[in-house]
Amino acid sequence: MSNSFKIAVSSTALSALKSRIESATFPDELDDAGWAYGVPLADMKRLVARWRDGFDWRQEEQKLNNELPQFTRDIEVDGFGSLNVHYVYKKSDRGTGIPLLFVHGWPGSFLESRKIIPLLTKGSGDSQCPVFDVVAISLPGFGFSEAPKKKGFSLSQYVEVSHKLMIALGYTEYVTQGGDLGSRVTAGIARRYGGMHSKAWHTNVLFSMPPENDDPSSYTASEKEGLARWQEFQRSGSGYFQLHSTKPQTLGYSLADSPVGLLAWIYEKLVSWSDNYPWTDDEVLTWVSIYWFSRAGPAASIRFYYEVAHSGQALGTKSSPPTIPMGCSLFPKELIRIPKSWYPGVGDVVFEAEHDKGGHFAAHEQPELLVGDLRKMFGKGGPVYGVVTGRDGYN
Amino acid sequence: MSSPKPYKLDVSSDFLSWVTDRVNTARIIPDITHPAGEEWEYGIPTAAMEPLVEYWKSNFDWRKMEKQINETFNMYTIDLEEAGEVISLHFVHHRSDRPNAIPLIFAHGWPGNFTEVKHLLKLTAPEDSDAQPFHIVAPSIPGFTLSSSPSKPGFGLSKIANVYHKLMLKLGYETYMGQGGDWGSFILRSVALQHPSSLVGLHINFPVTLPPKPLANPTTLFWLAIRYFSPEESKRLKRMQWFLKNESGYSQIQRTKPQTISYALQDSPIGMLAWIREKIHLATEEDYVWDTDIVLTWTMLYLISGSAGSARIYKEAISEFPKRPAHITVKPPG
Numbered sequence A: 001m002s003n004s005f006k007i008a009v010s011s012t013a014l015s016a017l018k019s020r021i022e023s024a025t026f027p028d029e030l031d032d033a034g035w036a037y038g039v040p041l042a043d044m045k046r047l048v049a050r051w052r053d054g055f056d057w058r059q060e061e062q063k064l065n066n067e068l069p070q071f072t073r074d075i076e077v078d079g080f081g082s083l084n085v086h087y088v089y090k091k092s093d094r095g096t097g098i099p100l101l102f103v104h105g106w107p108g109s110f111l112e113s114r115k116i117i118p119l120l121t122k123g124s125g126d127s128q129c130p131v132f133d134v135v136a137i138s139l140p141g142f143g144f145s146e147a148p149k150k151k152g153f154s155l156s157q158y159v160e161v162s163h164k165l166m167i168a169l170g171y172t173e174y175v176t177q178g179g180d181l182g183s184r185v186t187a188g189i190a191r192r193y194g195g196m197h198s199k200a201w202h203t204n205v206l207f208s209m210p211p212e213n214d215d216p217s218s219y220t221a222s223e224k225e226g227l228a229r230w231q232e233f234q235r236s237g238s239g240y241f242q243l244h245s246t247k248p249q250t251l252g253y254s255l256a257d258s259p260v261g262l263l264a265w266i267y268e269k270l271v272s273w274s275d276n277y278p279w280t281d282d283e284v285l286t287w288v289s290i291y292w293f294s295r296a297g298p299a300a301s302i303r304f305y306y307e308v309a310h311s312g313q314a315l316g317t318k319s320s321p322p323t324i325p326m327g328c329s330l331f332p333k334e335l336i337r338i339p340k341s342w343y344p345g346v347g348d349v350v351f352e353a354e355h356d357k358g359g360h361f362a363a364h365e366q367p368e369l370l371v372g373d374l375r376k377m378f379g380k381g382g383p384v385y386g387v388v389t390g391r392d393g394y395n
Numbered sequence B: 001m002s003s004p005k006p007y008k009l010d011v012s013s014d015f016l017s018w019v020t021d022r023v024n025t026a027r028i029i030p031d032i033t034h035p036a037g038e039e040w041e042y043g044i045p046t047a048a049m050e051p052l053v054e055y056w057k058s059n060f061d062w063r064k065m066e067k068q069i070n071e072t073f074n075m076y077t078i079d080l081e082e083a084g085e086v087i088s089l090h091f092v093h094h095r096s097d098r099p100n101a102i103p104l105i106f107a108h109g110w111p112g113n114f115t116e117v118k119h120l121l122k123l124t125a126p127e128d129s130d131a132q133p134f135h136i137v138a139p140s141i142p143g144f145t146l147s148s149s150p151s152k153p154g155f156g157l158s159k160i161a162n163v164y165h166k167l168m169l170k171l172g173y174e175t176y177m178g179q180g181g182d183w184g185s186f187i188l189r190s191v192a193l194q195h196p197s198s199l200v201g202l203h204i205n206f207p208v209t210l211p212p213k214p215l216a217n218p219t220t221l222f223w224l225a226i227r228y229f230s231p232e233e234s235k236r237l238k239r240m241q242w243f244l245k246n247e248s249g250y251s252q253i254q255r256t257k258p259q260t261i262s263y264a265l266q267d268s269p270i271g272m273l274a275w276i277r278e279k280i281h282l283a284t285e286e287d288y289v290w291d292t293d294i295v296l297t298w299t300m301l302y303l304i305s306g307s308a309g310s311a312r313i314y315k316e317a318i319s320e321f322p323k324r325p326a327h328i329t330v331k332p333p334g
Helices: A011-022 A041-052 A057-067 A116-122 A155-168 A181-193 A221-236 A239-246 A248-257 A259-272 A281-292 A303-309 A340-345 A367-378 B013-024 B046-058 B062-072 B114-124 B157-170 B183-194 B218-225 B231-247 B249-256 B258-267 B269-282 B292-305 B309-318
Strands: A003-005 A070-077 A081-090 A098-103 A132-137 A174-178 A198-203 A325-330 A348-354 B005-007 B075-082 B085-094 B102-107 B134-139 B176-180 B199-204
Touching (some): A041 A259, A070 A155, A081 A116, A081 A155, A098 A155, A116 A132, A116 A367, A132 A155, A155 A303, A174 A181, A181 A198, A198 A367, A239 A248, A239 B231, A239 B249, A248 A259, A248 A303, A259 A281, A259 B258, A325 A367, A348 A367, B013 B046, B013 B062, B046 B292, B062 B114, B075 B157, B085 B114, B085 B157, B102 B114, B102 B157, B102 B183, B114 B134, B114 B292, B176 B183, B183 B199, B183 B309, B249 B258, B258 B309, B292 B309
Parallel strands (some): A098 A132, A098 A174, A198 A325, B102 B134
Antiparallel strands (some): A003 A070, A081 A132, B005 B075, B075 B085
16 A cells, blocks of 8 residues: 655754754865865855755645655565655546656665656657656665665665566556666566566666677777777776675764765765766755655665675676666766666667767756667667557556 | 865854754654665665664763864864865874874775774874884864865866875975775875875775786786685675675765765765765674764764765766776885
């Protein structure tokens, strides 16, 4: 049974946050450090000043509640008991919407569905444009979903709980979209529930290992550049990943105790992973607030990395690709871009679109482009039109 | 030219109230349940943090710790110039009154500090009159705890080494010996490389190097290739691999984004406590019991600095590491 949900942070929590922000202490910084050592001090001071005076959480909360219809329901996960899961759920404005499960990543949240939901559910006014019923889950440990209480809640479990949510909503067949961790979850859904339930999947992050007999000399210039960007990311931008994957609890104490610390940890990625997206301070603070006020606290979400790293499901582990049709949207500032020759390891790519702008947070940075791709992929004339029985996105 | 100024640790009451207030309102995260024996798998468990924080709130007396430090250690600061920067270097200095005393510089690392030299102070006056006495010097790394931080990028190990060497010269010690672990060992190795006629003896407990070169050390490489290790070597290699795989996230983040992590650590006393406490748990023998007053004092020393310098050293130093280490020849004394 689902319960309607409205975000309603207590005034105690708000004032506790306020007093922490007011007593915030900053480290020093080297002269002309820029972004070379991490988030610049000037950015932090500006954001914290706004957080202290000006940023209005109650207003943001109200906007979110008005825009996004939210619910919670209990879902049983094998071996973990019942977890109360938070999600956004909006049906199409007209016709029979294609059921689409959107899965967020880190440091994102259900918020990442905010801009694409109206486009997906309303359509474009063009009768050729399909519409969707959208479900945006908050993964356990994120947003307002409960966190698992014991170890071992890994990809398989995230996959299971996401699938069960769609079934609980009456969608025995559905399609998925995911980036960042959401890409891994939706790939897992495609693998385990593909065919009978998940009918097609779309992602903006492709990852697989190179095939045997791979020939690097055949890579295009942009493929080489994409691989170089991945190498640089591993060299200088993946410290968070190492820490999340090994000591999430240790890091968690400071993220949960210092809003400034949490802000820096998240803001660094919002800026470095996006394509010059003009983040407003309030936008950043809203994203960070979701973590600060999350039901399980900011530390719970990062356990995702630890569990995956220790469950034999780490990135790069060999596994057979899903067989259901797959679509991908390539954005230039995504963290990784694999050569086309590696695609067979990812899945059965029937739709591919490449863009000249956009980064890791595709749904937030370029909602029109992403939705445009989904419309092409799933709409009339598209490679997977009508893939969900009886729900083709039209009347 | 500057000379050493006596130093007494005496933090401002504003700072102390800030720490007290933050500790009292600390948000300790919940934990998942852990199978017995696996409590530390995800980092320092809540079950270990809670008693530490409780002690911090109710029993920890910083002013008493300050008094003990001031009574135990003769401390000074001195302004030393290096590469266009002036560092206010904090150090401990205990002179021996025996005529044949040798100067010894003790170099701490992370997350250590000058207080680790406590067990060496008795070397100024060994009970056995035939035993070698030492003058003891223990600086705080620039950017750590009580020494000021450099203000420009690029202040790596070789510059820190020069600062240490200048300190010894200022104290009248033209030749000296050294003892160091963690960063201390790297700094002293750099002193030995740059000032070989001054650092005449070096004891390090953190030797790090690269595998042998095939042409220079063919036999050693052969044993390595066929993975023939003595049981002791095997044990050490396994530990090294385990450390790299499971325990070096802190190093990876500090050598790539030291500023980012420092916002969290400097603004959260319990965050800093967790960061430090976890690492010292695993860097010692299993049955070693850390005294809570010591753990909290170490944490305070890092908070007092207010600097991201202790994280930045990783980035500055790693970019300076040579592809192959130089061969150090150390001239024996006498």
